[in-house]
Amino acid sequence: MARPTREEARDTRRLILDAALELFAAGGFAGTSMRQIARAVGVRESALYHHFESKAAIFEAMVMELGPGKMRRFDELDLDASLAGGLEPLLRSFARLLMEESARPREQKFIRLMLAEAPRLKDAGVLHNPMLTGMTYLTGVFEALARRGAIRPGDPELHAVEFMGPLVMLRLTYLVLVEGAPDMERLFALVDAHVHHFHDSVKPKEGTC
Amino acid sequence: MARPTREEARDTRRLILDAALELFAAGGFAGTSMRQIARAVGVRESALYHHFESKAAIFEAMVMELGPGKMRRFDELDLDASLAGGLEPLLRSFARLLMEESARPREQKFIRLMLAEAPRLKDAGVLHNPMLTGMTYLTGVFEALARRGAIRPGDPELHAVEFMGPLVMLRLTYLVLVEGAPDMERLFALVDAHVHHFHDSVKPKEGTC
DNA sequence: ATTATCTATAGATCTATAGATAATGC
């Protein structure tokens, strides 16, 4: 035994991170032991310490890998080009993308873990609440949209809250806090309805009364 | 020592529950030891077992006490009478009440605990996700409002999502996931702006174009 | 020589229980 041959070699670091995410999401950081992680991976505890200095180091590596805000997908976006297809389709595809991503098992577990360990995130070297970071970013987007007249003028933070609030809540109720398979059909129907409702309430007023 | 005199007697059960809420909210259920709770209360571990069978029993008692959905405040409400003052003031006072309540330290800790322990709630005898219960309830309220023409017709679940989503998110960002004193002024400004925006989007259409 | 594992274990917890002690309320 001891060191495995090249044929048997596996990416143990990867396996540790995957097993730890699974276990942390289900039992919490403190509720998961190095022993459980080792058992899930199929190695001894001491092998874990070869890859990570401590249990906290596993958590930190996980946050570093999955954490830094997925909100920046708008960054690669040329607002003017995207707006050519219309504001509502743009918002809808963003909202659907967010939900599809959140529905992925790894993301579901990670969001659950972040919510559960929120009070301890700072100790793990995560300076800012990911939710706040996302909101700050979206606020900037709505500011830009208002500047070019794509939406009617107003408090951009309010627009960010009105747009993201229902999405965050739908994600919580349908994806994060639910157990078993989520009702994706109902979820997407509500997402589309929300986008339509939101768009209706911010689109520039047209015509005269 | 041993049993304290009547003068020194304290409500130890109450003190245990309070200390446990504090510690569970900060460190999670698994991250908190009976030893820590005993130290916080100022008794020995064995005294805890006089009041509760186990650590899990403390958690269960806590959920039983604080859990059963605070959403039912609408129950004591005569919709018709309340609507006399106008829909927007009614919604605003509900939203502000929800935020004021969520801002109370005990509630903040409890919400944090519920989010953190959500995957383990079923084991604690909590059958339903409190968030879903609240949404079901609110959906009924908006159905009633639509039936009596106080809001324009539409999917009542969508209305519940549009109304509560931003409130849930504001609560998360400003009260639950934040550390230190929350910026209540900015929070209430956003709550009021949200209620106004929401009311604008659901009030019955008046006049003709 | 380095890397990835193993066996074995030290030392620190932690939950829960047994049995003693003293105040209370009948």
Add this chain to the structure above:
DNA sequence: ATTATCTATAGATCTATAGATAATGC
């Protein structure tokens, strides 16, 4: 007799380390 605490401890479990072993890549 009952209630609420204490002291003491059994027994389980947990994090982390020391040192051995064998495969890898130079």
